[in-house]
Amino acid sequence: MRTLRTTGLAVLTASALALSMTTASAHDPETPEGQAAARAFMADHQPAERHAVVGTAAGVPCAGGKADIYPCKNVDLLSVLPLSAMGGGNGNDVWGWTDPSSGKEYAIVGRTNGTAFVDVSTPTSPRYLGNLPSNGGSSNWRDMKVYKDHAFIVADFITGHGMQVFDLTRLRTITTPQTLTADVLYREFGPAHNIAINEETGFAYAIGSNTCSGGPHIVDVRTPKSPKRAGCVSQDGYTHDTQCVVYRGPDAAYSGKEICFNSNEDTLTIVDVTNKANPVQISRKGYSGSQYSHQGWLTEDQRYFLLDDELDEQNGSDKRTKTYIWDLARLSAPVHTGTYNSPATASDHNQYIRGRYSYQANYQAGLRILDVDKVSSAQLTEVGYFDIYPAGDAARFNGAWSNYPYFASGIVLVNGIEQGLVVVKPNLGGSQPGGKFENAADVAIPDGGSAVTSSVTVTGASGNAPATLKVNVDIKHTYRGDLVIELVAPGGSVFRLQGSSADSADNLLTSYTVDASASAANGEWKLKVQDVSDNDTGYIDAWSLQF
Template identity: 30%
Template sequence: MRLLHTCLFSFFAVALFAQNINVTHRSTLTYSGQKLANIWGYAAGGNEYALVGAKNGLSIVNVTDPDNPDEIIQIAGPSSDWREIKTYQNYAYVVSEGGGGIQIVDLTNLPNTNLAHKSYKGNGAINNQLITAHALHVDVVKGFLYVYGSNLFNGRALIFNLNGDPYNPNYVGYYNSNFSGSGNYIHDGFVDNDIMYGGHVYGGFFSIVNMSNKANPVLVATQQTPGNFTHNTWRSGNTLFTTDEISNSFLSSYDISDPDNITLLDKIQSNPGSSSIVHNTHIINDYAVTSWYKDGFTIVDVSRPANMVQVGNFDTYPNGGGSGFSGCWGVYPYLPSGNIIASNINGNSANDGELWVLTPDYVRGCYVEGQITNGATGQPLSGALVKLLGTNTSETSNLLGFYKMGQLAAGTFTAQVSKVGFVTKNISVSLSNGVLTTLDVVLFPIGFPVEMTDFSVTAQENDALLRWETASEVDNAGFEVQHGVNTRDWRVEGFVPGRGGLNEPADYSFRVPDLSPGTHFFRLRQIDEDGKNAFSDVKSLIIRGKEFHAAFRPNTVHDAGELYFFTEKPVSVQVEMFNAAGIPVGLNWSFELENETVLPVEMSHLPAGIYFAVIQTETERVVAQLFKI
């Protein structure tokens, strides 16, 4: 076999890679005459290795120097276009659809080439019967190997005990599922701490199975996936990520905290409209690193799994895009260096596979979320289009008026909110990476008696100055000014008479004096001559009365909030969240604060209720209250 090491590209190739984002290409190895399948990684003794599923066997490549990868050895195996690898301790386990059972390789002697290896075809009840398999996964917590899509039991999951002697697995059973048709076949899966998340590709669903009792696994739940061709699963916390290996497919996220109520949170495509096919996803530090065949691979910020944002990508297959099974088979993002290794089925030549070594720059997305309401009724407004002008970022509000969207680029943008039959609003928003921007918008029907064009609240020492404008008014009695320290309880501060039938712009202002330090909320209730009314957007305001201040804004949220901080001098801050019973909920932060900052607080995994943030500095202790509804 001839390996070609490529570090330089032609001008043509560089031009095609111009859209690669937050990923730097380091090197490429070309496998002359061999296609590649999946890839895994291994690190020991200060060295990093790519374990590459080549057509003719397992290729082990030293990638410690990412610019100069060096193949150490290729251990022959049955010829196959499918080859999957996983590791446990210092052993590699390899399966293929070409036969040979499980190839086991002792990696202890790396970087030397004298590596003990053997073919294991099962023992006990399946002695010498395991021939082919499609995929595998290791429950590293419990020390069990799971093999999927084999020639045994119609592709059900096989279980092998690796404890004691990983070089000599012991077959302990299989998951004897009872789904209809070909639904029992598991194509791939993820197992952690005796819980298996199986991808039933031909059934179009994933299963959650308690494998604690290997002789009698218990089905916990199943869930259909958007493309009904569930290929790969990967769990992170209470979220399960899946891929559907079909044209025009999605990477999807699910809330699995309650198996009786699994909820699809979000789904995302690498290149919408291109018909590209997703393959395998892996999660690292709240990023999904996912192979997309002809699109190469993507990096998606999944720190807010209900609002996934693509923040990086690299096209390892610049020869073309769209549907089809060429290009990137798999990616591995877990090397200690942080480098990513990726396997291309083929590259410039149809029969030459490629190993890519790359360095990612993990960047958080900018998140924009909120609710759209009907100003005439105060009810949620579905079907409203929210888009950031000059970008491809847009979303439509759901039945409850909520929307969630995001993008990589930070800066100041114009958010346009529109719906047929309503007056379009353009609002300036400033976005920052890793920060949630909440944008709640009220749209008024066309022809509504009062068309409000602007509403702002500013602090003047301990007073709040409210200013608002209308473009036109018909039969407007006036505006009731409402104020609250949360967004549930309101009191009336005063009334400002309207301009009656004035059919031209008008300016208004109102001052609320002597406010206590903290977060305050304001809204306007516009009242017609006939008694009909409508509410404005809610505006928040921080009144600073101390050298250090902290408060939630708003303090009533659905799944995420913002903790606002202000200090007149640099200070060290520690924050911990508690529920109403005073029990920590696993959210805590420590950081250095100067001036002011906003800390996003993700609450989607917590039940509704009252929560408290205890904020401690060297000299002060502040408690901020938050309501999750």
């Protein structure tokens, strides 16, 4: 696989690699071989489906293993918005945005010919708002992420596409569908396969582009409408996908550093990108059975990494869908501790972890939800699924491309290649098991005003809270040093988590540990946040208690 990396070429992606295009020209959209590869990839796809579901106020429940025409387990169907109802083409990636002023939830839906924006705040009746056309032609591979109420959109296989920047607050006033334009076009690369954004630092990572040997092309997007090139990660060549975080995991040597976890064709490659001008590769590790390291995601404690390999089901002897489990106790020496084998046989694609669940979009097998509570023992358990491609379960490129599980409402977006936008609601039972209780409702923090609170109600616990109660906070704010943050226990005890400081950075995504052993566990816990200075605003995006 390493021989396929070629500086200056728009690498086609794992899906096309499965078509046995083994020369560099097969990845260049300007060559006949590259164009043939794209046509062959799309030949797998069925015509776009037009099966719309007009849900009731409660949606279509999963009952007897079905919701409407779709096989399911513990996941209810809310609606289906076919591709024909939002601009046509075939579907690919998807992401979400919550308007901090209204709490409305929106889907950002990738398609071959553009990006659709859909109001899903009434999930049984999604409302198509408009299309941002692709810049320079059609692409089977489009990806997007969100930062500071802006969408950042890239596309592969289009020489001059660049990165489209779209101000999502423009959606607030749209009443009828319309054709939209980008606010800004970043032109420092042309095609790119994917994009990741570290929302805590404000840096975007375009990957699989025609720059940086295909590795992460780093862009400073802290001022969204003025993106600036910040660096390159080219030591290990082409990167297919990445997750970049401010590291707070168990390896003290890298605490507080900005680290990228790259799925690099046949390895997991970990890079310290704290210094954007001089990234440092920490480790590069292969694994038995690798065919194409596609994508992966960290558990919330950043101790484990779940990796999916897109081609092992096609090319390996064991055809079951597999998830590779990595222990990252030492970033310099990641260890592949085990592999989860699904009862399905479809190719896996994109997965994201929220709380104790991994939400996987696995092509013909649809959305699969895995419990990661026993990941330390290299065990994963399937607890739910929603199969948007009932016709089959083969290792081919149809059905669920990606999903978005991070809305406060608990709905999950699934974007299907042929199906369009499928909105579902997992029904996994009350608060997250394993002692994690969340509140993801946005609460505005007034500028220099009174304190605001967000509540989490704990039920089913026994006795008092632990001496090591973990408080995870995700606060969006333009000057986090202005914030005073406290945790208020059910009995009224107050734990100071953070006082005001001179820290001028944006946003706060971190965890605190408090000794709450004198407080009862059950009851209403409050996160109390106050902005004690002027000229900066923000909101509580999400927070949780973990026992």
